[in-house]
Amino acid sequence: MQMNVLLTGANGFLGRFLLGYLSEQEDVWVFPVYRSSSHIPQGLGAKVQPWLVEQPFETHAWEAELDGMDVVVHAAGKAHVPAGQNDRLEFQRANVEATMNLARRAALAGVKRFVFISSIGVNGNTSDVPYTEESVPQPSGAYAISKYEAELALLKLAETSSMEVVIIRPPLIYGAGAPGSFAQLLRAVKKGVPLPFGMVNNRRTLVGLENLASLILVCLHHPGAANQVFLAGDAETVSTTELLRTMAEGLGKKSRLLPIPLSLLEAVAGVFGKKDLMDKVCGNLPVDIAKAKRLLGWSPPLSFREAMLGSLREGVK
Incomplete structure (x- = not known):
């Protein structure tokens, strides 16, 4: 129909x-x-x-x-x-x-x-x-x-x-042509700019375009979605270090991450009034997607790695 x-x-x-x-x-x-x-x-x-x-x-x-x-x-x-x-x-x-x-x-x-x-x-x-x-x-x-x-x-x-x-x-959405902080990090990795995030062991949930689109598709018609709120996300959390290394791999670049202690990064960010930026890049933001799995029978079709590498390949076509 x-x-x-x-x-x-x-x-x-x-x-x-x-x-x-x-x-x-x-x-x-x-x-x-x-x-x-x-x-x-x-x-x-x-x-x-x-x-x-x-x-x-x-x-x-x-x-x-x-x-x-x-x-x-x-x-x-x-x-x-x-x-x-x-x-x-x-x-x-x-x-x-x-x-x-x-x-x-x-x-x-x-x-x-x-x-x-x-x-x-x-x-x-x-x-x-x-x-x-x-x-x-x-x-x-x-x-x-x-x-x-x-x-x-x-x-x-x-x-x-x-x-x-x-x-x-949704949390931060990534994919070919993504704007905002994702695009800024991607440009830096592509240019080979050394980044001070080699010791950032935070946990963040992101969501790839295809994973989010698949959830939206289910929500078009599933009776269990009616009048509900759902958190979207990939199935796994990643650190900023993992994110940047996967970006570098997808771009065919060498990962240039400097092992700067997080405490030092936070101190510098505080001096320059960049605490909000530090939270976005280095803070924790895990998301539990169990409700969508339980009520809708939905699971992200792609892993973070699959979605990230696939989006980078799409972006360089």
Whole structure:
């Protein structure tokens, strides 16, 4: 039976991969949303029918786009705000108001399920014990707070409408074309820059694009996903040292990691006001994905090593 999926954020890092991944499924038709005609790729195939929405998402009516849709996958959002702008207001507008405008209109249009891509930042920035769905949320910063506010509003909407809501919180997503801190580390490894992380024995959960996409696919239709929150992640945790060595291997480069004690790195970061950066690179952030395994029968199809090496091979094609 054909399933029609409206996909927002289709031009983003995750959205581009999801578009291809979902459209390859036998019974899934994807209707990606683009903000500019220049972003719409050529040769999308018969099962992909793009929409151009140039109006602000927080005020757009969505009537034509939602007609006949079974599921909305909302992967659009704002993760960074340019310097000089009010980040609290900008994140509120893009991640809460825009999300809820779309969700309310989807419920009125008879959409069966709304899948919201949130962030592990809702749980917190660092933790020595694995986060679970039962962990008390501790969002830090305007971005994570906005994601949490959107989650709460969506779950409240699910209580008063027939539309089911699924919330997925991924940690750092890696893959070909990944932005942010992953891209910065990758460039450094590619250039052969010596990095002072040879003695970092932290434990972090990451998630490869294909592993995350496979969880999203299950959440499109599995009855056990209805009105649930799931943490996403690879099956194993890795240290920053392991991550960088695997990057180097995938790029065919020599790993150049200096054995600097973590205590010294933390002291230097404190002097230069880079504690947040240190937390991102060297802190612990393990994630327990047992709930998704138990309720959905899902497991990440690729190991960290398989996903990382595969993404690096894809990136150099």
